[in-house]
Amino acid sequence: MTKETNRIKQNFIEGLSHISRFWGLPKGVGALFAVLYISPAPLSLDELVSQSGLTKGAVSTNVRALARMGLVRRSTKLGDRKDYYEAETDFYKAIRSILGERQNREFDRAIQSVKETLDKLEAAKGSMDEAERKFLIQRIQALQDFFDAIDNLSRAVTKLDSLGLTTVQKILSILK
Amino acid sequence: MTKETNRIKQNFIEGLSHISRFWGLPKGVGALFAVLYISPAPLSLDELVSQSGLTKGAVSTNVRALARMGLVRRSTKLGDRKDYYEAETDFYKAIRSILGERQNREFDRAIQSVKETLDKLEAAKGSMDEAERKFLIQRIQALQDFFDAIDNLSRAVTKLDSLGLTTVQKILSILK
DNA sequence: TAGAATGTTTAGTATTTACTAAACGAAATA
DNA sequence: TATTTCGTTTAGTAAATACTAAACATTCTA
Helix, strand or coil: HHHHHHHHHHHHHHHHHHHHHHCCCHHHHHHHHHHHHCCCCCCHHHHHHHCCCCCCEEEHHHHHHHHHHEEEEEEECCCCEEEEEEEEECCCHHHHHHHHHHHHHHHHHHHHHHHHHHHHHCCCCCCCCHHHHHHHHHHHHHHHHHHHHHHHHHHHHHHHHCHHHHHHHHHHHHHC | CHHHHHHHHHHHHHHHHHHHHHHCCCCHHHHHHHHCCCCCEEEEHHHHHHCCCCHHHHHHHHHHHCCCCCCCEEEEECCEEEEEEECCCCCHHHHHHHHHHHHHHHHHHHHHHHHHHHHHHHHHHCCCCHHHHHHHHHHHHHHHHHHHHHHHHHHHHCCCCCCCHHHHHHHHHCCC
């Protein structure tokens, strides 16, 4: 591999590391995805270690996170007990996977707590100032509705085949 | 304010703190928004201090972050030099503000670095293996296209008046 | 079964982030 | 001009996070 090639790849890896951090993920996650994404063939954990500069432990956990998000796939070669990883190149598939993941975990629980507050308010009829109760219910219900809308949008997105420019234009033209 | 009322409010504040952290924001941000959101009137910085349990410094910086995101508005009262803050209740407006904010800042810069890599690859004709160059260009171009699609989607969203259930259903029904 | 190869987990550390307390600056009032 | 009121900034600290190095468990091979 030429010096120039190497420099360009390094630049790309750093770029994705940065984007990764911007999205609140460890930069190692971005770096590993970058390494895999510009590799024409699946890479083993040790290859990831040498190409990313991270240690085995870090690669192990970060690449697992990537797999959970659907951004990389795990594969094996016959007669080789190493695990190999390759980048998912269908980003829409990855988005669907990520949204699905988030849906089921903390996001739902977090939203649940808002619903809980609402239930408590409904039950508190009589035990608190009625005007205030009405006000709080109205406000928190509006928040709840908003979360539901987000939830629905995310469900909608997971059903799309892609998010190409034409799709977006289509959406826009219809709603404008 | 009754004990019960207080307990319910506290529950709500904790809920939003949690959601805030889930979205990668300081929990103080969520707490402050919650306090403002369930307040029928704008609150001063000192009132936020007492109702959130944070110190002045923390409230100052966190509430400023909220204002930058468009989730709270600053206001003043005549003949009173305190600043007052109130929650934005139009969440779609807030979303537009947040997306607009993100757009212009780091996200653009991050994406720019991918574009940069692409340019370098284009310029590297001759100075590296041609097959590999073509491969890298193809891959990174695909990533670039994806980012552009996201960018367009976010622009599209900022143009929507709301994201109500009917809107989402409309999108779905058209694209399915 | 001993040894090697592989991936995961753990314990400790470094880094980053968000907070507190207090100093500060600016603006209003006396 | 001195004093008070208010918000911001700063310096230091606490907490959370992501990493490294090494121990560990498991599976394969000799």
